[in-house]
Amino acid sequence: MSTDQEIKDMVKQKYSEIALQDKTENQSSCCGSGCCSTEVYNIMSDDYTALNGYNADADLGLGCGLPTEFAKIKSGDTVIDLGSGAGNDCFIARHETGESGKVIGIDFTPAMIEKARQNTAVRGFNNVEFRLGDIEKMPVTSNACDVVVSNCVLNLVPNKNNVFKEIFRVLKPGGHFSISDVVLDGNLPGGIQQAAEMYAGCVSGAIQKQRYLELIAENGFSNIKIQKEKTIVIPDDILSGYLSSEEIHSFKNTGTGIYSITVYAEKPATGAACCAPGCCD
Ligand SMILES: C[S@@+](CC[C@H](N)C(=O)[O-])C[C@H]1O[C@@H](n2cnc3c(N)ncnc32)[C@H](O)[C@@H]1O
Numbered sequence: 247m248s249t250d251q252e253i254k255d256m257v258k259q260k261y262s263e264i265a266l267q268d269k270t271e272n273q274s275s276c277c278g279s280g281c282c283s284t285e286v287y288n289i290m291s292d293d294y295t296a297l298n299g300y301n302a303d304a305d306l307g308l309g310c311g312l313p314t315e316f317a318k319i320k321s322g323d324t325v326i327d328l329g330s331g332a333g334n335d336c337f338i339a340r341h342e343t344g345e346s347g348k349v350i351g352i353d354f355t356p357a358m359i360e361k362a363r364q365n366t367a368v369r370g371f372n373n374v375e376f377r378l379g380d381i382e383k384m385p386v387t388s389n390a391c392d393v394v395v396s397n398c399v400l401n402l403v404p405n406k407n408n409v410f411k412e413i414f415r416v417l418k419p420g421g422h423f424s425i426s427d428v429v430l431d432g433n434l435p436g437g438i439q440q441a442a443e444m445y446a447g448c449v450s451g452a453i454q455k456q457r458y459l460e461l462i463a464e465n466g467f468s469n470i471k472i473q474k475e476k477t478i479v480i481p482d483d484i485l486s487g488y489l490s491s492e493e494i495h496s497f498k499n500t501g502t503g504i505y506s507i508t509v510y511a512e513k514p515a516t517g518a519a520c521c522a523p524g525c526c527d
Contacts (some may be wrong), residue, residue: 250405253404253445254380256445256446257402257445257446258354260446261357262356264306265332265357268306290309290428290448290478291308291309292312294309294334297315297338298342299337299340299341300337300338301365303365303368304334304336304361305332306334308331309335309426310398310426310427310478311427311474311506311508312426313396313397313425313426314335314342314424316424316508316510317339317342317395317422318424319342319343319347319392319393320392321342321346322343322346322347323342323343323347323391323392323393324343324391324393325339325347325349325350325392325395326349326351326384326393326395326416327339327349327352327397328394328409328413328425329352329353329399329402330351330352330353330376331351331362331397332361332362333351333362333365333366333374333376334397335396336349336351336362337365337371337374340373347373348373348374349373349374349375350386352376352377352384352386353378353379354378354381362376381399381409381412382405382412384412384415386416389415389416389417389418389419390417391416391417391421392422393417393421393423393424394425395425396426397426398426400425401451403451404451407464410461410464411465414465418513419513419514419516420513421512422512422513425509427452427458427509428452428505428506429452429454429458429507430452430455430505431455431503432500432502432503433500433502435496437493449478449504455505455507458507458509459509462511466514467512467513468512468514469510469511469512470510472508473509473510474506476505476506478506480504482494
């Protein structure tokens with residue numbers, strides 16, 4: 247059994263390697279981890295190219311949704327992107343905030359931060375900033391932003407409750423988030439649960455959809471909505487790397503679902519301006 251720190255070190259190592267690859271190389275992987283075929287990549291990721299602000303250098307093909315499309319970002323907003331990678335969602339968000347807003351990307355992989363900063367410098371943007379840090383303990387002051395976005399990241403974090411607690415802390419009262427992530431309905435077979443590649447590939451770190459939504463509610467958020475949901479099917483050629491043909495057959499019969507969801511929630515505008523539920527008592 248790995249500790250949370252060992253899991254994070256493994257994830258950081260994988261994404262350090264991925265930061266040095268381009269989108270074409272990552273297209274042969276799910277979440278770019280090298281674990282899955284093109285088919286899974288296509289199922290998990292959405293096409294960013296039509297979005298305003300799209301920056302091909304920042305698109306490593308690592309997402310599982312389009313959170314910025316659903317995030318209701320307004321001109322002048324301050325936006326934080328959790329697990330910002332090479333900056334893909336940050337540059338889309340910047341288009342929405344305009345020059346008067348600000349975008350902060352947070353990622354714990356130094357090579358990703360380096361790549362994102364290069365992408366920013368090349369374009370001369372002065373209102374997009376990338377901070378090295380763990381989203382379980384964000385390098386951001388409380389009540390700092392209007393909107394939080396994130397794309398295919400929370401599944402990689404061992405303690406998702408800490409992340410929702412931190413999101414509540416950094417959002418201004420009345421602020422909101424739109425987060426795309428992978429969740430489950432049912433159990434994964436042991437062979438997938440134990441595979442490091444499947445964890446880094448955004449599959450086996452996912453938790454039950456119901457529990458995910460409960461964590462959001464338990465941290466004080468309101469108006470929780472699933473804005474988009476799609477099923478992710480892992481093809482047999484990938485499953486066969488981890489499961490026997492009998493295990494694949496029985497997994498398919500369990501009815502377990504793997505989903506990409508984009509979920510929205512709000513930090514209440516009043517009576518919750520300090521940090522989290524209970525902290526003002
Ligand atoms: C699947 S990639 C997604 C990158 C980006 N959101 C995108 O869509 O292109 C996951 C990113 O989350 C980062 N990450 C994972 N766990 C993290 C944590 N606890 N704190 C900060 N960043 C984390 C990884 O370094 C990686 O860059």
